[in-house]
Amino acid sequence: MSVLVDEKTRVVVTGATGRQGSFHLAQMLEFGTRVVAGVTPGRQGQEVSGVPVYDTVEAAVEKHGANAAVVFVPGGLAKDSAMECIDAGVPLVVVISEHVPLHDAMVVNAFAAERGTTIVGPNTYGLCSPSARCKIGIPPNSIFQAGPVGVVARSGTLSYELVASLTEAGLGQTSVVGMGGDRVAGVNFIDMLKRFERDPETGVVVLIGEIGGTAEEEAAEYIKGMSKPVVAYLAGKSAPPGKRMGHAGAIIERGRGTFESKVAALEAGGAKVAQLPWEVAPLVKAAFTQ
Amino acid sequence: MKLYEYMAKGVLAEAGVPIPRGRLCRTPEEAGAACRDLGPVAVKAQVLVGGRGKAGGIKVADTPEEAEAAARQILGMNLKGYTVDTVYCESKLSITQEIYLSLTFDPGSKRPLLIASASGGIAIEEVPEKAIIKRGIPVAWGLQPYMAYQVARRLGLGGVLAREFSDLACKLYKAFVRLDAELVEINPLAVVDGHIIAADSRLNVDDDAMARHGDLPTTSEATPLESKVRALGLAFVQLDGDIAVMANGAGITMATLDVLQHYGGKPMNFLDAGGGSSAGPTAEALAILFNTHPKAVLVNIFGGITRCDEVAKAIVQVRREQAAAKDAPLVVRLVGTNETEGHRILREAGVDAFRSMQQAAERVVALAGEGVGAV
Numbered sequence: 001m002s003v004l005v006d007e008k009t010r011v012v013v014t015g016a017t018g019r020q021g022s023f024h025l026a027q028m029l030e031f032g033t034r035v036v037a038g039v040t041p042g043r044q045g046q047e048v049s050g051v052p053v054y055d056t057v058e059a060a061v062e063k064h065g066a067n068a069a070v071v072f073v074p075g076g077l078a079k080d081s082a083m084e085c086i087d088a089g090v091p092l093v094v095v096i097s098e099h100v101p102l103h104d105a106m107v108v109n110a111f112a113a114e115r116g117t118t119i120v121g122p123n124t125y126g127l128c129s130p131s132a133r134c135k136i137g138i139p140p141n142s143i144f145q146a147g148p149v150g151v152v153a154r155s156g157t158l159s160y161e162l163v164a165s166l167t168e169a170g171l172g173q174t175s176v177v178g179m180g181g182d183r184v185a186g187v188n189f190i191d192m193l194k195r196f197e198r199d200p201e202t203g204v205v206v207l208i209g210e211i212g213g214t215a216e217e218e219a220a221e222y223i224k225g226m227s228k229p230v231v232a233y234l235a236g237k238s239a240p241p242g243k244r245m246g247h248a249g250a251i252i253e254r255g256r257g258t259f260e261s262k263v264a265a266l267e268a269g270g271a272k273v274a275q276l277p278w279e280v281a282p283l284v285k286a287a288f289t290q
Numbered sequence: 291m292k293l294y295e296y297m298a299k300g301v302l303a304e305a306g307v308p309i310p311r312g313r314l315c316r317t318p319e320e321a322g323a324a325c326r327d328l329g330p331v332a333v334k335a336q337v338l339v340g341g342r343g344k345a346g347g348i349k350v351a352d353t354p355e356e357a358e359a360a361a362r363q364i365l366g367m368n369l370k371g372y373t374v375d376t377v378y379c380e381s382k383l384s385i386t387q388e389i390y391l392s393l394t395f396d397p398g399s400k401r402p403l404l405i406a407s408a409s410g411g412i413a414i415e416e417v418p419e420k421a422i423i424k425r426g427i428p429v430a431w432g433l434q435p436y437m438a439y440q441v442a443r444r445l446g447l448g449g450v451l452a453r454e455f456s457d458l459a460c461k462l463y464k465a466f467v468r469l470d471a472e473l474v475e476i477n478p479l480a481v482v483d484g485h486i487i488a489a490d491s492r493l494n495v496d497d498d499a500m501a502r503h504g505d506l507p508t509t510s511e512a513t514p515l516e517s518k519v520r521a522l523g524l525a526f527v528q529l530d531g532d533i534a535v536m537a538n539g540a541g542i543t544m545a546t547l548d549v550l551q552h553y554g555g556k557p558m559n560f561l562d563a564g565g566g567s568s569a570g571p572t573a574e575a576l577a578i579l580f581n582t583h584p585k586a587v588l589v590n591i592f593g594g595i596t597r598c599d600e601v602a603k604a605i606v607q608v609r610r611e612q613a614a615a616k617d618a619p620l621v622v623r624l625v626g627t628n629e630t631e632g633h634r635i636l637r638e639a640g641v642d643a644f645r646s647m648q649q650a651a652e653r654v655v656a657l658a659g660e661g662v663g664a665v
Contacts, residue, residue, distance in 0.1 A: 076501055101499035102395060103470050109400040110429035140593075140626070155541020161592050161647070164625070181540055183472075184400050210541055213397055235544035238551040239560075246525040246540025246562040248498065249397075276552060277545055278648055 002129030015072030032133030119186025147172015181247030211236030470499030531556025554661025593626015
């Protein structure tokens with residue numbers, strides 16, 4: 001089993017003819033993802049890795065029954081592309097684009113809420129469900145393995161690091177979902193924890209957080225009522241306040257969003273918090289044998 | 291990007307928000323002249339950090355001589371690490387009431403948020419939660435006058451003041467959206483002679499939207515080194531340690547700093563070379579790091595799609611070409627495609643290469659002579 005996607009997921013890629021879009025379209029195909037169409041306005045009739053390209057998402061949905069979209073256009077254009085996907089009735093839209101303006105992200109989310117669309121991102125690596133052979137986004141194909149661990153994260157390469165360590169320890173994944181590093185994002189920790197709690201194949205959930213905002217503290221409240229064990233790792237223990245640590249969301253402002261407050265909240269919620277990245281896999285293993 | 295008070299006020303005045311008369315001054319003489327024209331003034335340090343009043347950055351002057359003396363004291367002053375090079379001289383106000391008003395965004399509800407309080411004039415963090423009014427604003431319609439009237443009523447404002455408050459809040463909201471602001475704050479929103487006026491203001495514009503605001507003035511809080519690395523398109527923050535760090539991705543870079551600190555090492559910087567960044571800017575950034583003469587350098591790359599042999603070649607080339615890079619201890623953690631080849635290239639060039647982040651961190655801390663096992 002998996003969350004958000006399954007064997008029937010049919011993906012349309014926007015920005016398909018760009019450098020990033022075309023490269024990752026091919027990588028997704030290689031993983032086994034059913035990529036059915038690409039979209040770049042003005043490029044209808046072309047192909048990328050054998051996948052037909054259209055001018056509009058609407059056409060891709062009509063012709064190929066796409067039921068998920070992944071947005072690869074530059075940040076300044078992402079609002080238009082994501083809204084086009086929502087308007088075309090695509091129920092899941094994954095926004096990979098970085099540097100999406102904050103007000104644009106709010107507009108996209110408001111439109112998605114109106115239409116009941118699920119948004120992942122922006123500024124995310126996407127998501128992957130190994131058993132469904134479905135990867136939507138940019139993580140390296142080699143790190144995943146099917147298994148019983150659900151993973152939800154804010155950060156990309158830190159996810160790769162930790163997912164690879166799980167795989168190396170023989171702990172495969174049901175689904176791995178990146179929420180993105182921005183301050184206004186689509187799905188949040190609680191949305192994903194709820195889905196993993198319901199998913200019969202997921203036994204343990206790994207939450208990968210970082211300093212800034214209060215998403216981890218809010219997740220901790222939900223974890224209290226979960227039946228499944230949660231293992232957490234948080235980045236940014238050594239970060240000074242007031243500095244933006246790469247991600248727009250990773251900043252300690254006005255005393256909020258500190259490492260200490262997040263660890264305290266998660267532990268009070270019953271999660272096991274790893275102090276170092278390589279402690280995650282052993283803690284997950286221990287959670288299974290409890 | 292944060293704007294200075296005088297810049298924020300200029301932008302808000304254009305949006306129709308009432309502000310006191312004022313003038314930007316670079317010398318004590320200019321401050322004296324401003325006071326001669328404006329009458330009694332507040333001489334205010336222009337810095338990008340809050341709490342300047344408490345730190346002595348605001349002084350009231352009734353005469354041109356006093357204004358000159360105040361400016362002489364404030365100009366050149368160091369306020370929380372920033373040197374004051376301009377003051378804003380603004381008409382002194384006889385304030386009868388101080389209100390707090392700001393517009394920002396709420397990550398939870400994913401929409402703009404209006405925050406107001408009748409206890410203005412102090413930092414909002416110091417105002418008790420029950421004295422703070424929060425009103426979420428629907429993205430599709432924006433702030434409507436009736437919503438602002440509701441807030442005015444809860445602030446205890448009536449008559450002319452309620453009308454002026456509602457008008458100002460709606461103008462402020464329009465500016466908030468038009469300018470792609472992440473925060474616009476008026477504190478205090480002052481009542482003077484029965485009318486409201488923005489006595490102090492802050493405006494932070496979303497960095498990710500700067501491309502569509504070429505008309506706005508720009509400011510920078512970056513150190514010269516930060517500016518240099520950021521010009522390459524990489525995220526960089528200077529810290530106060532002496533082990534230079536480069537990793538790929540914000541999360542893994544933060545985690546790398548945490549791990550170094552765990553072993554007793556002191557990171558010199560945060561440098562995110564990007565999840566999928568090309569070898570060019572990465573090599574340039576590495577060269578800049580070497581030229582800061584760190585005690586040791588740690589490169590932590592979880593390659594994935596990036597080819598490790600190409601990364602290794604770029605690192606070796608920097609080491610060969612940069613004088614400062616020849617002898618500085620360098621530790622590389624490299625995992626991903628063509629990893630074995632990457633490690634071979636590094637080892638042949640005399641660079642410590644590891645697969646494990648733990649081993650790499652322990653090694654670089656030891657080489658820097660820090661931590662528990664320091665020699």
